Amino acid sequence: MNISILKATFAACAIVATMFAPAQAADTISFTDDLGRKVEIPTKPTAIVSMHDSVLTIPLIELGVIPAGSHGRETKQGVPFIRSGKGLTGYDFDNSSIKFVGNYPADVEKVAAVKPDLIITTPWQKAPIDQLQAIAPTIVIDYNKHSDQEIFELLAKITGTTERFNVLLGRYEQQIKRIKRIIDTENITVNVIQPNKGQILVWNTYGNIGKVLRDAGFTFPQITNDIPMDDIGRFSAEKLQDLDADYVFATYRTDQLQSPKDTVEGFEQVVPGFCEYLTACKEGRMLVIPREEASSNSFLALSISAYTVLTHISGHPYNK
Amino acid sequence: MSKVTLVSPKEKNNFRSTLSLGILFAFGLCIIMFVLHISIGAKPLSYLTVINSIIHFDIRNFDHVIILKVRLPRAIIALTVGASLSVAGAIMQGVTRNPLASPSILGLLTGASFAIVISYGMFGVFTPYYTPWIAALGALLTAILVLTVASLAPGGASPLNLTLSGAAISAFLGAIITIFNLLDSDNFDDLREWLTGSLAGNSLEVFYIIVPWIIIAMVAAIILSRKITILGMGDDVAKGLGVKTTGLKIQLLIIVVMLTASSVALAGPMGFIGLVIPHIARIVVGSDYRWIIPYSALFGAAYLVGVDILARVIIAPQEISTGIITALFGGPLFIYLIKTRAR
The missing domain is CATH 3.40.50.1980 (Nitrogenase molybdenum iron protein domain)
Structure with missing residues (x-):
């Protein structure tokens, strides 16, 4: 009984989240992530949420893709920041449109509020993949399976920025x-x-x-x-x-x-x-x-x- | 049902002589472990080098530095922590008449660690001068809290209630430590290894600050050991024999807090030593705390030094936290002791 209620609630949440999500681009491609999940992702994502600042957000910015939202750290005073963001890219939460979506685990509601069309996460991030997937297509990149350069290359392929990568x-x-x-x-x-x-x-x-x-x-x-x-x-x-x-x-x-x-x-x-x-x-x-x-x-x-x-x-x- | 056996004065004297010899044997065991500790490590060094480093220390010789500046402080701290936690555990088991009592089971280790984590997480304090005091405050407040919660439960501060209260408060404080870890995982990295109980990289700087308190606590424990034996017979019997039980318990609590806090400040929380070693001492010497205290100190010292040798060489040239090894050995050893004593 309780499980049915939970399932129904979860389905309703997913529907509501989908309603508020931006209209999906007509063009999608099938992407197999590092967990072996096949996910339909937009060919030209316009609102990406990155769930790891130093592993994903920094490369995205260097590839010329400013994510709509990003995981970040917080100072002892609670001020969020992208690790190495300002030093390496000039971008951080306080001087860009990038929204802070939490640290570890990231806040799923904050992710939903950004209305992403693609979420890129890592196995390190604890925010549940099924909840993220209910918000937008979610792919998992495992940094233990790829070198830094391979992650860069993968992100370039996903965002259509291979030329910049080269x-x-x-x-x-x-x-x-x-x-x-x-x-x-x-x-x-x-x-x-x-x-x-x-x-x-x-x-x-x-x-x-x-x-x-x-x-x-x-x-x-x-x-x-x-x-x-x-x-x-x-x-x-x-x-x-x-x-x-x-x-x-x-x-x-x-x-x-x-x-x-x-x-x-x-x-x-x-x-x-x-x-x-x-x-x-x-x-x-x-x-x-x-x-x-x-x-x-x-x-x-x-x-x-x-x-x-x-x-x-x-x-x-x-x-x- | 306890058996009463009459012992003749001759037998009593023989037993005392055997125990005195046993003390010498335990002391010898400590020395052997100590010598092994400073002789064995990630870098193979000959006994001649060990002796030379002690007699003709040459600061330009890295092998000498390994022995005198890396292995020796670590061995001294292992001896001290092993002895302190074992004596603290023995006193707790005697006072509470609870074989499960120990600084870890009754939450004192977690309390001391909790205080250090909070002071570091909120105020950035993790210095040799303040850490012992912060650990002592945490252990003392936790001890009072455990005692209060157990006293409020039906049946009062019985062994079972004390154990349950200690486990609950320990779990609660452990959960808060975990929250700190989650909220500030980057800064918490500095404490993660320390919280597993580690002897690596400890200098004698903290040791010199703490050792006077440990000596005072140890001497006090030996002086009060006869009264602990009497207290072990129950409060009513102890009062009947003229022991002021409340005052004695407060004195013993202070000793336990001093020993536990000193150990945590030196090496982080090391589980199982205070639980297991007093049982081994009791198997050897019986229930007389005049013997249990010194035997626990010597066995505990030898045990932790031995465990630390393993921690340093088991996957050499890499190392494992000593606290992990004490838990790996302590758990099964305790189960074995329970089974052996239950027969």
Whole structure:
């Protein structure tokens, strides 16, 4: 009895939501998402809601598609923001038409209020897919199944912006070529490490900085290569020297108003006086860079990372 | 039905001698575990290096730094936390006459953690100087709350009511911690690992602030241990023997709060130690708290140091939170103890 009432209520909600949704474009295509669901989506969506700011919203904006609504984070004072939004794209909730639809889980009612014609979500987002699907065609993109670049490419296909994607990709490839031309990358070892509560976190390929370093052909320590792709290694402080390289990169979070000092303090917690025992640090070849540019799914961030690598590694020709 | 057996003075003396030897054995066990802890780790180091690092410490030698600056502080903190939680659990079990009593079951660990999460989440306070006090306040208020709720229930603060009240309040506070996590998941990342109970990256800075309080609490526990044994016979018997039960309970509550809060401030909430170790001590020494307290301290210290060795080497060169291992071992061990004692 109760289940019937629930079903009826849900169906009614779905109908009401459909009535208030914008008229669907006549042209639709069938899209199979990462959950294996076949969804009819508009060929030219005009009101997209992105359910993950750094993974989906930033790439959409870089592709020239301003979403109608987006997931975002909130400051301690409750002010919503798109992670890395202003820094990488110039856009945020307070200076654009993008509506904040909540964080984790996103607010389904806020999503409905935007009247989207397409919702793009990830398995991370807890807002129920069936409820989102009742509002507008909803597709799930699983970032564990795709590289950042593949997600970009997928979003370009969905939004009809492949041409723009190819321009951005071409620019990046040009930058990688330049690094390879100027630096003998194969003979230089690099690593990206992060202190975390007395341990050292290492990814096989960490975000943009990791991608740039791998694409440019730098050599990583064996211990880092042994970490499965897209996985994370939590190492004891005792392995600090195994993680050493000619150049070591670490990051700090600017969205939490951190500075390199926070990361250095984190390493001090791992091993007091760590810099003495990490050659890269001792000899001034350790770089602590903002995490937003190092990890966001953004071609601009990739460019910044590529430029950082180029200038810091080739920018000391007088070093022997 | 309890059996009354008459023990001759000679047998009593023999038993006391055996227990005294047992203390030495437990102390020896602690030393063995401690030596193993500083000798074994993600990076293989020879015993010669270990000895050299202690005798001729060279700050430029990273192997020496691993032993004296990474492994040694961790081993000292593991010893301290293991001993503190075990003694706290033993006292709670004695006072409440409840074999299920422990800082975790009665909500004190969650209370201390809750206070730290709130102070960090709302005020950004997570410093060595304030954390112990905040944890102590959280544990104390939770203890009072658990006691009040249990007292208001039909039957008063019986072992069952205390356990149920502790479980309910612990679940409630745990739910609020989860809400904080959901509302501010980015900032909560900093606390997530700590909440599983972690000994990684702890320096002796906090330890030096806390250790005087732990010593005071331990000494007080040993001094009051005879009265805990009497209290274990029931309030009426204890009063009949001249023990001022209310005052004693307040003193013991303060000791438990000091030990629990110190442990949480040092390593986060470590479950099961305070529950399991006193049972093991009781199997060895019987019901006399003059022995249960020191045995619990030594067994608890050796146990946590041993568990931490596993946490560091089981998937080396990576690590697991020590609290996860204590729960993995503590749960089955407790079930085994219940089954063994039920026979």
